[in-house]
Amino acid sequence: MSSGGPRTKRNMPGLLRASLNPWLVRVPDHPERLAFVLHRVTGVIIILYLLAHIVVTGTPAWRGWAAWDSLMTQFNNIWNQIGEFIVAGSVLFHGMNGIRLLLTEFFGLCLGEPEPPKPPYIPPTYRACQRKLLYAVFALWPILWFVAGLLIFGVW
Amino acid sequence: MAASRIQVWQYITAILLIFFLGYHLAERLPWLWGYHHYHETLYSQFVQHQYHSWWAGGLLILAYVALFHGLNGVRGILYEWRPRWGRAWDALFWLIFIIFAILGTYTVVKLW
Numbered sequence: 412m413s414s415g416g417p418r419t420k421r422n423m424p425g426l427l428r429a430s431l432n433p434w435l436v437r438v439p440d441h442p443e444r445l446a447f448v449l450h451r452v453t454g455v456i457i458i459l460y461l462l463a464h465i466v467v468t469g470t471p472a473w474r475g476w477a478a479w480d481s482l483m484t485q486f487n488n489i490w491n492q493i494g495e496f497i498v499a500g501s502v503l504f505h506g507m508n509g510i511r512l513l514l515t516e517f518f519g520l521c522l523g524e525p526e527p528p529k530p531p532y533i534p535p536t537y538r539a540c541q542r543k544l545l546y547a548v549f550a551l552w553p554i555l556w557f558v559a560g561l562l563i564f565g566v567w
Numbered sequence: 568m569a570a571s572r573i574q575v576w577q578y579i580t581a582i583l584l585i586f587f588l589g590y591h592l593a594e595r596l597p598w599l600w601g602y603h604h605y606h607e608t609l610y611s612q613f614v615q616h617q618y619h620s621w622w623a624g625g626l627l628i629l630a631y632v633a634l635f636h637g638l639n640g641v642r643g644i645l646y647e648w649r650p651r652w653g654r655a656w657d658a659l660f661w662l663i664f665i666i667f668a669i670l671g672t673y674t675v676v677k678l679w
Contacts (some may be wrong), residue, residue, distance in 0.1 A: 451644065458637035462663075465630065465671050472677040476611040483609045502592070509581050517578040562595070562605040 442545055450508050454503035460498045492563050500557040504552050511544045573643050582638035587629040590622075618678035630671035638664050 471479040514520045515536075523539030536542070561567035593599060594617070595608050602608055617626060638660050645656045 449642055454637070454640050458641055461633055461637050462667060465634075465667050465674075469670055469674040471615070472612065472674040478613060479614070480570055480611050483606070486609075487606055502588075506585075506588075510585070562597075565606065567606055 442542075442549070446508050446511075446545055446548070449504055450512070453505040456498060456501040457505060460501075495563050496556075496560050499563060500552075500556040503555050503559065504548070507548045507551060507555075508545075511541060511548060514544070515541045572643045573639055573646070576639055577636060577643070580632045580639070583628070586634055587625060587632060590625065591629055595612050599667065618675065622677055623679050627672065627675050630675070631668055634664055634671070 445469075467482070470482055515522055521539055521541040521544060523535030523541075526535055559567075574623075595605055597603060597605050597608055600608060600613065602613070607613065617623065642656050642660045646653060649656075
């Protein structure tokens with residue numbers, strides 16, 4: 412391995428190595444790795460929010476609608492809005508990237524045709540439309556997140 | 568449970584989430600419902616109508632599907648971390664799923 416060049420490692424088992432290594436290992440021309448890590452991180456944020464959401468939305472059933480309205484008034488503060496903004500960004504990325512994963516992994520679309528591995532080998536999937544979808548996700552995500560921010564912070 | 572089957576359930580629930588969560592999020596778009604601000608869509612004046620309409624059933628399905636998808640995703644990560652503890656992860660998955668599914672069901676049924 413030449414110094415300063417991209418570092419590659421085996422994808423070893425284990426939570427940190429297998430799941431978070433994509434951030435620690437530099438691989439050229441591989442935005443799918445970044446998408447993989449972001450998908451996991453946003454997924455964990457969303458499930459934590461979901462569990463809290465189910466508990467909180469139970470308030471009117473336990474304590475009535477007046478308690479719910481009081482709670483919503485309490486929640487209308489900057490710290491809660493920042494939290495909602497983070498969740499909104501997580502949902503937007505996870506959802507859009509999830510559609511790409513459904514198309515490629517579940518329906519087998521946008522993967523390109525297999526071809527003989529002639530050097531320099533560039534996997535057909537890197538040139539297939541799944542890569543364009545991934546770039547579209549990375550491009551749309553900040554725009555939609557910004558719009559969600561306008562809604563959440565009451566600007567729009 | 569086989570890892571491949573866990574993943575297949577992720578895809579099936581993801582497809583359902585596109586529709587159910589999509590509608591749930593659309594409920595937070597104020598101009599669709601005649602409100603001026605996002606926050607207004609969170610108050611009882613708007614929210615309690617959800618529990619008195621056909622969407623109450625949709626909320627229940629959304630709760631089950633979202634819980635399954637989210638917890639199943641965490642289970643998949645835990646399987647990678649400690650594959651030999653598979654049964655423990657399965658038990659933890661079903662325990663949390665059932666507890667929160669009961670909580671969600673109680674909310675929807677009580678407010679219906």
